[in-house]
Amino acid sequence: MPAPATTETKPAPAAPPPIEKIKIKVDGREIEVPKLMPDWQGKPQPTTMLQACDLAGVEVPHYCYHPKLAVAGNCRMCLVEFGTPSMGPDRRPALNDDGTPKIAKSVLPYEPGTPRGAISCATPVSPGMEIYPSSPATKQMREAVLESLLVNHPLDCPICDQAGECKLQEYSVEHGQAQSHFVETKVHKPKAVDLGPRIMLDDERCILCTRCIRFTRDIAGDDALGIVNRGSFNTIAAWSEGGFDNNYTLNTVDLCPVGALTSKDFRFQMRVWFLKETKSVCASCATGCNIVVSSREERIYRFVPRENNAVNDCWMCDQGRLNHRWVGRADRLKDVLVRGQKSTWDVALGDIAGRLHRAAPGSVAIVASARLSNEELFLIKTLADRLGALTDSVPRDGAGDSLLVHGDKNPNSNGARIAGIAGAPMGSRLPQIAEGIASGVIRTLFVLGEDVTRHGISAELLARLETLIVSDILPSATTAAAHLLLPGCAHLEKHGSFTNAGGRVQKFMKAVEPPGDARAEWEFLSELISGKGAPGAAPTLEGVFAKMAAALPAYSKVTWGGLGETGATIALP
Amino acid sequence: MVVPRPTLKWYERLYLPALYAGLRVTLGHLFSWRKSGVYGDKTRDQQFKATLNYPEELWTVPPGYRGAPYLVSDSKGNTKCVSCQLCEFVCPPKAIRIVPPGLDGPPADRPPAEKMPAEFEIDMLRCIFCGYCEEVCPEEAIFLAKDYYAGYDPKLMRRDYALTATRRGDLVFNMRELLERGGTHADGHGKWEHKQREADDQQTFPLKG
Numbered sequence: 001m002p003a004p005a006t007t008e009t010k011p012a013p014a015a016p017p018p019i020e021k022i023k024i025k026v027d028g029r030e031i032e033v034p035k036l037m038p039d040w041q042g043k044p045q046p047t048t049m050l051q052a053c054d055l056a057g058v059e060v061p062h063y064c065y066h067p068k069l070a071v072a073g074n075c076r077m078c079l080v081e082f083g084t085p086s087m088g089p090d091r092r093p094a095l096n097d098d099g100t101p102k103i104a105k106s107v108l109p110y111e112p113g114t115p116r117g118a119i120s121c122a123t124p125v126s127p128g129m130e131i132y133p134s135s136p137a138t139k140q141m142r143e144a145v146l147e148s149l150l151v152n153h154p155l156d157c158p159i160c161d162q163a164g165e166c167k168l169q170e171y172s173v174e175h176g177q178a179q180s181h182f183v184e185t186k187v188h189k190p191k192a193v194d195l196g197p198r199i200m201l202d203d204e205r206c207i208l209c210t211r212c213i214r215f216t217r218d219i220a221g222d223d224a225l226g227i228v229n230r231g232s233f234n235t236i237a238a239w240s241e242g243g244f245d246n247n248y249t250l251n252t253v254d255l256c257p258v259g260a261l262t263s264k265d266f267r268f269q270m271r272v273w274f275l276k277e278t279k280s281v282c283a284s285c286a287t288g289c290n291i292v293v294s295s296r297e298e299r300i301y302r303f304v305p306r307e308n309n310a311v312n313d314c315w316m317c318d319q320g321r322l323n324h325r326w327v328g329r330a331d332r333l334k335d336v337l338v339r340g341q342k343s344t345w346d347v348a349l350g351d352i353a354g355r356l357h358r359a360a361p362g363s364v365a366i367v368a369s370a371r372l373s374n375e376e377l378f379l380i381k382t383l384a385d386r387l388g389a390l391t392d393s394v395p396r397d398g399a400g401d402s403l404l405v406h407g408d409k410n411p412n413s414n415g416a417r418i419a420g421i422a423g424a425p426m427g428s429r430l431p432q433i434a435e436g437i438a439s440g441v442i443r444t445l446f447v448l449g450e451d452v453t454r455h456g457i458s459a460e461l462l463a464r465l466e467t468l469i470v471s472d473i474l475p476s477a478t479t480a481a482a483h484l485l486l487p488g489c490a491h492l493e494k495h496g497s498f499t500n501a502g503g504r505v506q507k508f509m510k511a512v513e514p515p516g517d518a519r520a521e522w523e524f525l526s527e528l529i530s531g532k533g534a535p536g537a538a539p540t541l542e543g544v545f546a547k548m549a550a551a552l553p554a555y556s557k558v559t560w561g562g563l564g565e566t567g568a569t570i571a572l573p
Numbered sequence: 574m575v576v577p578r579p580t581l582k583w584y585e586r587l588y589l590p591a592l593y594a595g596l597r598v599t600l601g602h603l604f605s606w607r608k609s610g611v612y613g614d615k616t617r618d619q620q621f622k623a624t625l626n627y628p629e630e631l632w633t634v635p636p637g638y639r640g641a642p643y644l645v646s647d648s649k650g651n652t653k654c655v656s657c658q659l660c661e662f663v664c665p666p667k668a669i670r671i672v673p674p675g676l677d678g679p680p681a682d683r684p685p686a687e688k689m690p691a692e693f694e695i696d697m698l699r700c701i702f703c704g705y706c707e708e709v710c711p712e713e714a715i716f717l718a719k720d721y722y723a724g725y726d727p728k729l730m731r732r733d734y735a736l737t738a739t740r741r742g743d744l745v746f747n748m749r750e751l752l753e754r755g756g757t758h759a760d761g762h763g764k765w766e767h768k769q770r771e772a773d774d775q776q777t778f779p780l781k782g
Contacts, residue, residue: 154768158657158711159688188772192687267676268688271658 019044025130026056033125040069040218046124049131050078053120058133061142061171063149063257064209065121068314070218075149075209077171079117079141082106085128093128103130117141142175150180152187152232153258154204162259164272168207187232195236196224196244198264198318199253203235206260212236212252219315220248220403236260247317247405254304254314265322266302275301278511279565281498283371283411283491284320287404288500290566291316293324293492293511300324300492300512308566311504317405327490327512331475334516337485345519348484349528355444355467356387356528364389365433365442367457368421369449370396370410372521373496374505374555375541377412377419378548379525380448384421386529390436392429393422394450406501411491414499414572418554430456437461445469448521449488451476471521487518494520495541497563499570505558506567639717641697641736642669642706643755644748647763651682652752653714656690660706660715668699669706685769693748697736713760 020035033052036044048071053060063075086104088094094102108114115137125131132138149168157163189203213225213236224244228237238244253263275294282289282303289312291303303324305316336348356364368380370393384391393416400407416422423429434457436442443466445457453459453476462468462481470482479485491498493514497507514520522544545560558568584590642660647653661669672692674681681689706715738744746754774780 156687158655158659159686163657185771185775188768188775191685264676268656268674268678269676270673271662273662274658 022047022125022127024052024125024128026053026058027132027134028130029056031056040067040071049080049082049118049120049123049125049129052125053080053131053133060120060133061167061175062121063167063207064211066211066255068219069211069214069255071122072210072214073119073122075207076119076145077142077149078120079138079145080120081115081117081132081135081137081141082123083130083132084126101128103128115141139175142171143177146171146176147180147182149207150176151182152189152204153207154186154188156205160202160205160259161262161267161272162205162256166259167257189233189235194242195238195261196242196249198322199244199249200262200264200267201236202260202262205258206236207258208234208236209257211255211257212261215252215255216244216246216248220246220251222246222248225252247319247401248315248403250318250321251305251315263302270296270301276511278492278509279306280492280508280511281411281500281506282316282320282323283498283508284317284323284409285398285400286406286408286410286413286501287311288411288498288504288506288567289316289320289404290506291321295511298512300327306565308506310566310569311500311502311506312404315404317401317403319405324492326474327492329474332515332518333472333475333479333485333487334518335485335487336517337482339483345486345517345524348486349524352469352484353528353531355469356383359387359444359467361388362390363442364444364446365436366391366421366446367430367433367448367450367452367455368393368416370394370413370416370422370426371449371491372412372415373491373494373508374412374415374419374499375496375544375548376448376521376525377415377421378552379522379529379544381419381421382551383446383525383529389446390429390433390442391421391423392433393426394430394452394455395426408501411500412498414501414503415497418499418552418573427455433457434461437464440464443467447471447478447482449473451478453477453481471524473518486524487514487516489514489518489520493518494522496520496522497545497560497567500567502569503572504567504569505555505563507560507563638719639702639704640719641700641702641717641754642695642704642715642751643718643746644693644715644751645713645718645755645758646752647683648757648759650757652689652748653712653758653760654690654693655681655686655688655712655714656693657711659709659711663705663709665703665705666699666701668696668701670694670696683765683769685765685772690748693751695746695751697744697746698741712764713758716755716758718755 021032022035023030023032033047033055035047037047037051039045050060050062050065060078060080062078064072065078083103083105085101086094096102106116106118108116117138153168157169160166163169191202191204193201193203195201208227210227216225217223224238224246225236226239227234229235250263253261274296276296278293278295280291280293282291290306290308292306293300294302294304303316303321305312305314307314335342336345337343338348338351364387366380366384366389368377368391380391396409397407398409413422413426416426433442437445437457438461445465446469448471453462459477459481462478468482469484470479471486471488472479473488473490491508492511495508495510497505499505522541526544542560549555549558554570554573558570562568644652644654656671656673658671658673661671671690674688674691678691679689681687702717704717707717736744
């Protein structure tokens with residue numbers, strides 16, 4: 001798989017030749033499907049029956065097949081009955097009396113009355129083929145396959161974390177039988193096996209679909225998993241005890257169609273049916289993987305990747321996925337503080353507006369984090385322009401990889417650059433601000449979401465300021481020195497958009513309520529700029545976004561609504 | 574809006590017929606020697622009584638009585654609940670709160686069950702005694718029961734049908750209280766013990782059975 005995707009269509013060839021279409025029938029309904037369709041790597045391959053059924057809008061149940069993984073064909077759940085046009089002895093298509101082609105259903109060679117299904121995930125379609133995904137024979141095949149998959153299944157749904165999003169449960173309801181013919185003792189396999197630092201394996205629940213093996217071998221590039229032992233004692237195993245440890249292990253938990261692979265982070269934390277799902281974006285690096293935030297009663301339980309073929313396919317890194325506990329930390333900033341005393345937003349914002357109004361041009365500097373949203377950075381730029389303020393963001397570089405992790409650890413560096421907040425390169429104006437404070441030119445500093453004492457503006461310098469306004473989420477040396485402290489929001493507690501490393505503008509939605517008096521930065525910034533309830537103020541985020549799109553040429557072609565769930569790519573200036 | 578006041582007849586204005594109509598039921602019981610079905614299981618003495626000296630005397634609830642939901646232990650005193658939270662999900666008034674154990678929570682009483690709630694609360698003021706929790710429980714761990722729990726002191730007030738407290742908080746029962754009131758429930762099949770036994774048997778070769 002290529003590096004962090006930047007364009008809309010990833011591995012597609014420059015000018016694909018027109019793909020031939022073929023006519024087939026699905027459940028008696030004629031449809032046209034392309035002869036070739038992209039496989040898991042995006043390469044054109046003969047269209048499979050499963051893909052054709054998908055195009056026809058008929059769901060074929062499956063476990064081992066995954067559109068982003070190599071086809072293994074081992075679960076047999078996608079078996080379907082099918083038929084192909086038959087040939088006469090004259091090597092010409094045989095016709096029925098009414099002139100329609102005669103279809104020879106696939107049957108067992110030694111038992112012509114018995115239908116012989118084919119796994120739809122690996123069988124290509126051919127012209128004139130008829131697929132019967134809803135026929136009684138197909139139904140019987142599914143029942144039998146499901147029964148055999150459940151032969152050794154422990155049925156411990158009450159204690160299984162997968163319950164509620166388990167394909168075994170779902171298909172058992174849809175295609176299962178109430179009774180099993182199996183009367184023997186179930187084979188017991190190891191439970192709660194420590195596969196790696198973040199993964200727990202329950203071998204009894206495993207149906208050996210090998211999705212995890214294929215993912216970690218083909219996508220993560222770490223051939224750490226395999227199957228050991230024989231027959232009913234087949235188990236998934238890591239190459240050494242606890243050896244399943246790469247930065248993408250938790251994707252196998254998502255891929256696992258049953259509850260065999262479970263996340264230690266989420267183990268026995270909450271049942272999935274309680275979780276509210278909010279579409280968001282991961283803010284741990286500039287890749288901006290699309291995620292679903294699962295929360296219940298204002299507590300975040302997990303991040304799960306959300307499919308976006310332009311950014312992260314179906315995956316995300318473990319680091320980003322587990323970076324959610326800080327949101328609910330007890331020491332979050334909850335109160336508006338004016339000179340250390342608890343105050344209200346109206347008082348503090350009035351105070352700030354007065355101070356900024358009185359400040360001499362050039363005596364104000366703003367350090368705004370590149371973790372803020374596009375809309376907030378735009379509002380800060382508006383404020384900075386009005387004050388003639390010097391602005392910058394803090395660069396945050398780290399190690400990247402070739403799959404998803406980006407070296408830039410700020411989720412919105414490009415947003416800060418486009419808004420004109422960041423210096424070139426980012427952080428280059430921070431020494432200038434420090435000098436300005438030291439020489440007494442800069443008397444007012446507005447810091448949003450950064451601890452500037454760790455980035456060249458020491459606590460001694462901060463003490464020299466006439467006014468230090470700080471908005472942040474967690475306490476730091478900078479918030480301790482603040483004259484006016486405004487509690488802010490994590491991106492999970494507000495709406496907004498980020499522009500990722502590839503210039504994709506993606507929106508995130510509010511998953512949980514901010515703690516205490518904390519407010520979204522864009523809210524108080526627009527109040528600060530326009531005055532509370534002023535006619536020019538944009539009281540909604542959509543309004544701020546529209547203003548931003550009108551003011552910044554880079555965003556001129558996007559609208560809040562047009563971003564959709566997976567965002568839109570803009571040309572980076 | 575004016576509500577017209579009915580004009581009463583002279584005999585209605587006496588109020589005696591109304592008084593008689595009201596007292597007729599009570600008087601009927603007073604002068605009746607009919608056996609009361611409600612007290613069928615009481616002593617002969619009480620069979621003919623229409624009233625009780627509550628709360629010194631208490632009504633004996635019938636065998637099928639469905640009282641408040643309580644957690645039960647198995648015959649060995651292990652907590653049967655595995656924290657699947659289906660009762661919490663199905664509870665119409667959201668009276669049940671379960672804190673799952675997480676990775677580092679208390680280990681389950683029965684090791685193969687892996688899981689047991691860290692805390693289990695039922696707010697009896699919210700509970701509507703519908704019995705959905707009992708119906709949905711896959712582990713037979715919660716029952717709408719009479720509380721004749723172990724160590725019950727007959728001199729103290731029975732709580733069979735009188736959930737009383739002087740503070741609201743006292744009627745939010747935690748896991749310990751619920752288990753105490755629920756008592757034991759011998760299910761006979763011992764699902765988790767059976768699983769463990771099967772698994773243990775397969776550790777030896779040749780396999781048994």
